[in-house]
Amino acid sequence: ISDINQESLRLFGLLDIVSFSSDTVTTTYNEAPSNIHVETLVDEVLRDLSDLFPLSTDITITKDISKGFPTFVFSYNRAYQVLYELVLNALENTHVGSITISFSVKNNHAIISIADTGNGIPEKHIDKVFLPMHQVDPVDNKYGLGLTFSKKFIESVGGNISIESKEEIGTKVTIQLPIENNTNRTTQGVSTSQDASSFTGPEILIIKKNDLERIRIKNILRNHNFNVNVLSQLSVLKTTLESHTPKLIILDWNVNDVSFTEFSKVIRERFDSYEIPILLLGTATNLSHVDMIEAQGITEFLHKPINIVELLSRVNLILESISATERHRNRELQFLYSQISPHFLHNTLSNVIGLIGKEDAIAKETIINLSIYLRAKLNIHKRHARIPLEDEIEVILSYLDIEKLRYENKLFVESDIKAYQTHIPPLSLQPLVENAIEHGFKHNQPLTIKIKTHSEDGFVIIVIEDDGVGMDEVTLQNALENKSGRIGLASTIKRINILPQASFEIESSLNKGTRIMIRLKEFNHDESHNN
Structure with a gap:
């Protein structure tokens, strides 16, 4: 099975190279050119080959890059594939000795060579190694598409490739590339590899x-x-x-x-x-x-x-x-973020103005609470993230402090909140509290909202409860299906339930109130930083 897999991989690899070598593919290939720093390119090729050919002390690989060698501008992946194929050939045919990869400049051309002290190529094959499917040694079942591809790409950027080899002495492949057409002089010496x-x-x-x-x-x-x-x-x-x-x-x-x-x-x-x-x-x-x-x-x-x-x-x-x-x-979320009621803002700012000069400390605290609330509503950078539970709780408490000022002695808040290491999508809990206030008051009677958190068997339990008007089964079902005026309840449930091992439960009775319980996975300190 292992042999079949290896041969299948080899066949697919041949298809990769053939696809590039065909005229139809090369004319449609559209990878954007980029700055290529050759030393980084060489390092990446050697790193990728290191596991395939664990180097022994019998082989020495040397990089010789002349000072001021230019940064080239063309397809990084094609350049990588050319160098990979050439170094791969050298490794496969060198068992003892050295491989030298050198980069130099001569007569306004970049000269790149890969020289090895390996087996060498018989003279009768030298002129044929660039031909598609040519095999120097039929026994090893290796086809000459790598060099075919390399030659085609190098010529496509105005260069040329040549090969010198003697049996039992070694092989040297030399690439010449015109500097004028393929280099970026403004980025010479800068490590800007792709x-x-x-x-x-x-x-x-x-x-x-x-x-x-x-x-x-x-x-x-x-x-x-x-x-x-x-x-x-x-x-x-x-x-x-x-x-x-x-x-x-x-x-x-x-x-x-x-x-x-x-x-x-x-x-x-x-x-x-x-x-x-x-x-x-x-x-x-x-x-x-x-x-x-x-x-x-x-x-x-x-x-x-x-x-x-x-x-x-x-x-x-x-x-x-x-x-x-x-x-x-x-x-779905855009609806939530757009639900900053002008009426809410007007009432809050009116209350602040009324407090200035009379209750400056409360006025200042209300402005701070309003800024926390608005920042959470408008912070577009966190719409796709998760935030610590304590940040969401801060928004809830700030919002409730503002509403307590608005409803004076009609709104009461009881909280028993401890800091636990868990994360939650932003503005997941605040709409639940907002719903409780907007729909909870009954016959002008006071409303009490309770918020509690505790830990249980590796989970953080969040309970939001009110003693308001509540809902009958039909109203609750409509709310769950986004068919009522309750703000984003269905969306909030969906956002909670897709969290790992999370759950959302809601119970409500007409004229008795509503209770919501959310269960979130608790993380240890290290894990919490990864969410």
């Missing part, structure tokens, strides 16, 4: 061991302008998610003997499936564990070995689905 951040497409994180398949997936996605990062360690994933929120994670079934379940657990403790979808790579045998896959919050499953067309189709489909979901959520 790393992941240089791509403008959605960010994708690949979690997979460093092998040919990972390199191939990364290059395919970068060829289509996706911003791709890679990792293979569970500990690295935890720190990565602190600073990055990729649009999609591509996860292998097993990564360096660590099951995908360990990685997905870390991801799902911090992000929901609508926030970061997971595309799982596995075999047909793996797919039989469908219950386990679904339990881990996996979005899609893709069979290995990877088919290029299917990979790109699946990635684009997932991203478009997520984008559509975000647009829908934004429309």
